[in-house]
Amino acid sequence: MIVTDDRVAPLYLAPLERQLADAGYATTSVVVPGGESSKSLAMFEKLLTAALEAGLDRKSAIVALGGGVVGDLAGFAAAxxxxxxKFVQMPTTILAHDSSVGGKVAVNHPLAKNVIGAFHQPELVLYDLDTLKTLPPREVRAGLAEVIKEGLIWDAEFVSWCEEHIRELLSLDRDALGYALYKGCGIKAEVVSRDERENDLRAILNLGHTIGHALEAVAGYGELLHGEAIAIGMVGAARLGVRLGAPQEVYEVTKRLLVAAGLPTAIPSHYDTDAIMKAMMHDKKFTEGTMLFVVPTAVGKVELNPNVSAAMVREIVDELKREADRL
Amino acid sequence: MIVTDDRVAPLYLAPLERQLADAGYATTSVVVPGGESSKSLAMFEKLLTAALEAGLDRKSAIVALGGGVVGDLAGFAAAxxxxxxKFVQMPTTILAHDSSVGGKVAVNHPLAKNVIGAFHQPELVLYDLDTLKTLPPREVRAGLAEVIKEGLIWDAEFVSWCEEHIRELLSLDRDALGYALYKGCGIKAEVVSRDERENDLRAILNLGHTIGHALEAVAGYGELLHGEAIAIGMVGAARLGVRLGAPQEVYEVTKRLLVAAGLPTAIPSHYDTDAIMKAMMHDKKFTEGTMLFVVPTAVGKVELNPNVSAAMVREIVDELKREADRL
Structure with a gap:
């Protein structure tokens, strides 16, 4: 059963159905509306109904053709x-390189995001780079933010490589993009295989996400893409790292690379600091004035620091509002 | 968060809440309507809403206080x-000794039972034998069917023990019942630990269930309890075993023990054979005229036979309709 959305379906559903039919597979397809609102329990139930009506059994597979929303939804249905x-991910966005690996699948509850889900590893993640050609340039840049993140948490060499090849990446050069996505997925898979259920290590994948999520919550709908929000968050985390003793280089390299990728690195000055802090307080990683924060200690290296004070984070937020969006 | 139903709540919810409070736990409780209709996606969503509103986090636990329905529903919410x-099972029925061990949790879809679920092992199964005293005698007998089944698939000595102690078991003698439930759970846990995801071995736990499920589907609501249906199914499986070469003793012991337990061993003669066969065809274990069947080969021993013909099963069904419900 192929699950896709109404943006991806007109582009890639028919060719995929044809190829699977040529290979001898019987398929059925479900097209859901594009966007986060499809990550609902109601849509999950629709997929299960379609699966039952089509007669899927224990040996059948669900294929997610699309971005992160489709992967999360179809993955939870498969779980x-x-x-x-079985579950196969066919990501059609760069951002989904991150969500397609690691087995975290979920739908949203009206009261909270991603709280209804499972850990269900895909049998296969199949990346057809040609599907990325239809991505709007802004989505390409935002997607690269997560690729860059994988370097910043794990691999200084890959960070340098990204900086050297940023133009090729932005122009979707096949070789460069193929290497970067393979590398990014590899780092993700390495981290996840050491800590599938997020007891500790896996949390480093959240570099930039604490501030990033708060910015997404405070921004109007569609104002900041996820990748843009975490780009700003990663600059904040780098600033925090330097404050806590990391070399100045950590901030400089982070900032330079994100600017080169055309990503925002400053909090728009009209965002309210109190609102951002409040949104962060709602984050489950925050308790009583201190915060569990992913903090860079060197380029390509981070630590989980459970004792970052809320006061210091507030100072960083204020600094990010004065930060220039270029070098 | 304690999940229970409106039959069990008046009996045991307050004492459990009190004891947990005394032990320093903050609790919240959800009472669902008793019966299979609570195993729905709508009720699942209600539990998740209650969990979010009560502020459950990743370190919280869900406790299922009740029978199999509550365990399946609460378990899937915890999953x-x-x-x-975390998930704790506190079964209050004998039947739930079976479902509380092994981690199979699920809710129903309008089109099929138990098709929305997970494998989620409980941290703890806590059996308070005192809660069984409030069970109606018919439920006690039906519950013992699954206990007897554990013996028939795995342990001839335990089968003999059950026969010797059947009166104590039926009168809920504390020592006898405690031993039998511990033993039954132990066999179940042993089988499940060797094959959690039902690739092969775990299927032996379905002794009597293929015919049993079909009878449940054909019977009017409430006419046959699950344990009663599988008791009849186990006699059918024993007949099948003898046909396929097992010693006659397999049938005799099975029949004698189930009759001693006050369980039905014959298909009520007004049930339609065609309807029973049709219900079995719908069972996912059936393909193209042959059937995967759990077949006894000796007392306390079964095998998975993938080549039982539908024609032979039909003969067995007809025999069961002529079977006497006593020795």
């Missing part, structure tokens, strides 16, 4: 259908 | 909430 059937 | 939190 729950008959207590778990 | 999906924040991608899996």
């Amino acid at each position: 729950a259908y008959m207590r778990g059937i | 999906a909430y924040m991608r899996g939190i």
